[in-house]
Amino acid sequence: MEDQSNRDLRLFRVWMKASKAVFGNIQKDVESHKISNENFMILELLYSKGPHPVQKISEILSIPSGSITYVVDKLEKKGLVERQPNPNDRRASNVVLTEEGRALFDEIFPKHVATISQNLSFISNDEKEQLIDLLKRIGMGAQNLEK
Numbered sequence: 001m002e003d004q005s006n007r008d009l010r011l012f013r014v015w016m017k018a019s020k021a022v023f024g025n026i027q028k029d030v031e032s033h034k035i036s037n038e039n040f041m042i043l044e045l046l047y048s049k050g051p052h053p054v055q056k057i058s059e060i061l062s063i064p065s066g067s068i069t070y071v072v073d074k075l076e077k078k079g080l081v082e083r084q085p086n087p088n089d090r091r092a093s094n095v096v097l098t099e100e101g102r103a104l105f106d107e108i109f110p111k112h113v114a115t116i117s118q119n120l121s122f123i124s125n126d127e128k129e130q131l132i133d134l135l136k137r138i139g140m141g142a143q144n145l146e147k
Contacts, residue, residue, distance in 0.1 A: 010051055010081060015126060022119045022120075023108070024051070025115065025119050026112075026116060026119065028113060029111070029112055029115040030112070033112075034106045038061075038063060038067075038071050039071065039074070039075060039080075041061050042057060042061065042063075042065075042072070042075065042081075042095070042096070043059060043069065043075070043080060043081075043104070043105055043108070044105070044112075046063065046081065046095060046096065046097045046101070047097060047101075047102065047109060048057060049094060049106040050093060050096075051084065051094035051096040052095055053068060053086055053089070053092045053093070053094055054068055054083075054092075054093070054095055055068075056093070057095060072095055075095075075101075079098055079100045079101070080097065080100055080101035080104065081095050081096060081098060081101055082095075082096055082098050082099055083096075084096050109143060
C-alpha cells in the first residue's frame with residue numbers, strides 16, 4: 001500500500017509541476033496581448049463556439065453571475081463584443097463578437113495555438129491521445145467521488 005501511495009503522490013507532484021509550467025507559459029502569452037485572462041476566455045469562447053447568452057458564458061467559464069455582466073460590459077465598451085436579441089428567448093440576449101473582436105482574434109488566436117502546441121511538443125501525437133484519455137478518466141472519476 002505504501003508503494004501505491006508514494007506513486008500516487010509522485011504522479012500528483014509531477015502533474016502539478018508540469019501543469020504549473022505549461023499554464024504559466026500560456027498565461028504569459030495571454031498577457032502579451034494586453035487582455036485579461038477572463039476577457040481572453042470569453043473572447044475565445046465566442047470566437048470558437050459562436051454567440052452565447054451571458055448566463056451560459058458564466059456557467060461554462062465559471063465566472064460568477066455578478067461578475068460576468070461587468071466583464072461583458074467592459075468588452076462591449078471596448079467594441080469587441082455586442083449584445084444581440086436571443087431568437088429563442090426574448091428576455092435574454094446573446095453576446096456576439098464584433099468585427100473588431102473577430103479581427104483581433106484572427107490575429108492573436110493562431111499565435112496562442114502555436115504557444116500551446118509548442119508547450120505540448122515534447123510528446124508524440126499517440127502519447128497526446130493517451131494522455132487525453134487518461135486525464136478524462138481521472139477527471140470523470142474524481143467528479144463521481146464528489147457525488
